[in-house]
Amino acid sequence: MQGFGDAFAAAFALIVGFDADLVEIVALSLRVTLSAVFIACLIGFPLGAALAVGRFPLRGMLTILVNALMGLPPVVVGLGVYLMLSRAGPLGVLNLLYTPTAMIIAQAILVTPIVAALTRQIVADLDTEYHETLRSMGAGRGARMATLLWDGRFALMTAALAGLGRALAEVGAVMIVGGNIDHVTRVMTTAIALETSKGELATALGLGIVLMVLSIALNALLMGAKATSERMAHA
Amino acid sequence: MLRLVQNTPPPVALRLDDVGLCRGGRMVLDGLSLDVPAQGITAIMGPNGAGKSLSLRIMAGLIAPEAGTCTHDLSGKQDIALVFQKPVLLRRTVRANLAHALAIYGVPRAKRKARIADLLDFGRLGAIADSPARALSGGEQQRVAMVRALAAKPKLLLLDEPTASLDPQATDAIETLIRDTAAAGAAIVLVTHDRGQATRLADHIRFMHRGQLVEAAPAAQFMLAQKSPEAQAYLSGHLLL
Numbered sequence: 001m002q003g004f005g006d007a008f009a010a011a012f013a014l015i016v017g018f019d020a021d022l023v024e025i026v027a028l029s030l031r032v033t034l035s036a037v038f039i040a041c042l043i044g045f046p047l048g049a050a051l052a053v054g055r056f057p058l059r060g061m062l063t064i065l066v067n068a069l070m071g072l073p074p075v076v077v078g079l080g081v082y083l084m085l086s087r088a089g090p091l092g093v094l095n096l097l098y099t100p101t102a103m104i105i106a107q108a109i110l111v112t113p114i115v116a117a118l119t120r121q122i123v124a125d126l127d128t129e130y131h132e133t134l135r136s137m138g139a140g141r142g143a144r145m146a147t148l149l150w151d152g153r154f155a156l157m158t159a160a161l162a163g164l165g166r167a168l169a170e171v172g173a174v175m176i177v178g179g180n181i182d183h184v185t186r187v188m189t190t191a192i193a194l195e196t197s198k199g200e201l202a203t204a205l206g207l208g209i210v211l212m213v214l215s216i217a218l219n220a221l222l223m224g225a226k227a228t229s230e231r232m233a234h235a
Numbered sequence: 236m237l238r239l240v241q242n243t244p245p246p247v248a249l250r251l252d253d254v255g256l257c258r259g260g261r262m263v264l265d266g267l268s269l270d271v272p273a274q275g276i277t278a279i280m281g282p283n284g285a286g287k288s289l290s291l292r293i294m295a296g297l298i299a300p301e302a303g304t305c306t307h308d309l310s311g312k313q314d315i316a317l318v319f320q321k322p323v324l325l326r327r328t329v330r331a332n333l334a335h336a337l338a339i340y341g342v343p344r345a346k347r348k349a350r351i352a353d354l355l356d357f358g359r360l361g362a363i364a365d366s367p368a369r370a371l372s373g374g375e376q377q378r379v380a381m382v383r384a385l386a387a388k389p390k391l392l393l394l395d396e397p398t399a400s401l402d403p404q405a406t407d408a409i410e411t412l413i414r415d416t417a418a419a420g421a422a423i424v425l426v427t428h429d430r431g432q433a434t435r436l437a438d439h440i441r442f443m444h445r446g447q448l449v450e451a452a453p454a455a456q457f458m459l460a461q462k463s464p465e466a467q468a469y470l471s472g473h474l475l476l
Contacts, residue, residue: 132297135297143339151327200388
């Protein structure tokens with residue numbers, strides 16, 4: 001067991017020296033997380049808008065379900081995706097288990113309800129303001145949804161950010177469906193869990209620091225882009 | 236030679252017949268019958284709570300009356316356009332607001348650029364075409380809202396107090412736009428509290444009180460002498476309770 005100071009010093013040495021393993025893990029983490037958030041936004045934005053603007057049977061039930069799924073336990077999602085992708089599962093023929101694709105699928109399932117539920121609220125609020133104007137113009141539901149999503153684009157960045165935070169910090173689901181295989185499916189969170197259990201605190205701390213910095217940097221970047229765009233559009 | 240002068244009423248663009256509407260357990264429109272001439276500017280006047288804005292929303296098809304009918308020969312959904320007292324512009328530039336409206340109205344993409352140029356020119360909005368619409372002054376925003384409504388080439392334009400709380404310069408710009416639109420052939424319904432504005436713009440007056448039509452007359456005649464005690468009291472500056 002290393003001392004606390006030694007662990008920090010070794011962690012900084014790994015970061016500053018661009019340790020190859022560390023870089024590989026960080027790159028895979030970003031690839032998995034950003035892909036999952038992108039897919040979640042592709043599904044969550046229109047789904048949230050449809051829940052806000054649409055009038056169809058079970059809309060209320062679906063809204064409650066999406067809100068409830070925001071707190072979906074990652075290990076349960078991991079287990080579900082594992083069962084689907086395992087050899088005996090319905091999608092076993094795709095051979096996706098223990099691949100980054102499986103991790104992206106699991107994270108997308110986790111993040112989509114967060115993006116959809118926040119989108120629903122954002123679009124519903126905007127619809128209160130735009131409703132009469134768009135109706136007086138004769139806009140159909142599809143056109144209304146598209147208009148509200150575009151005009152709510154800055155607020156929707158917050159929904160994407162919330163999803164990003166969830167995906168970046170998630171460990172249970174990617175551990176189950178990815179297997180934490182070295183050089184294949186090892187991401188920052190699973191590596192931190194593994195290195196800590198081995199007593200390799202320097203690597204764990206180094207990854208932890210990178211994870212924190214990345215999380216703050218991505219949030220700052222998106223918030224900055226949001227603020228600048230809002231200023232330009234006076235939204 | 237004897238010439239027979241036939242005193243035929245002007246053609247009607249839209250008619251409300253015995254319209255009733257209840258809000259909060261109160262009849263806000265109570266047997267309202269009102270016609271809108273197919274040409275010129277019709278001002279709907281009356282005190283607050285008379286039901287002017289609600290009747291405009293019924294004309295626009297935004298509210299269905301609980302009793303009575305709203306009839307017109309304007310078949311296309313874009314034949315009637317409504318401009319609200321507080322314009323809601325999209326979080327885009329003026330040009331993009333007009334492009335969005337044209338897309339909603341089904342104007343082919345290839346024709347939009349030219350139409351936008353025409354609309355900007357008509358509304359004298361060229362200098363602010365690429366400004367964010369929501370950063371404009373109240374008067375400029377209202378002009379954009381009016382021009383956006385005109386993108387549909389409506390036959391009937393409904394204006395709900397378009398110059399309320401605007402300064403005289405902005406009011407003048409809006410009134411010029413209203414005159415130009417009427418001159419281009421559209422029938423206009425203008426809800427206004429402003430006697431001066433009605434005098435300047437209106438060809439016909441419809442005076443409402445407590446959800447009913449109290450008086451209908453040509454504007455010049457109405458401004459000289461009102462027949463109903465309600466209109467007389469209102470124009471004399473008395474509170475109508």
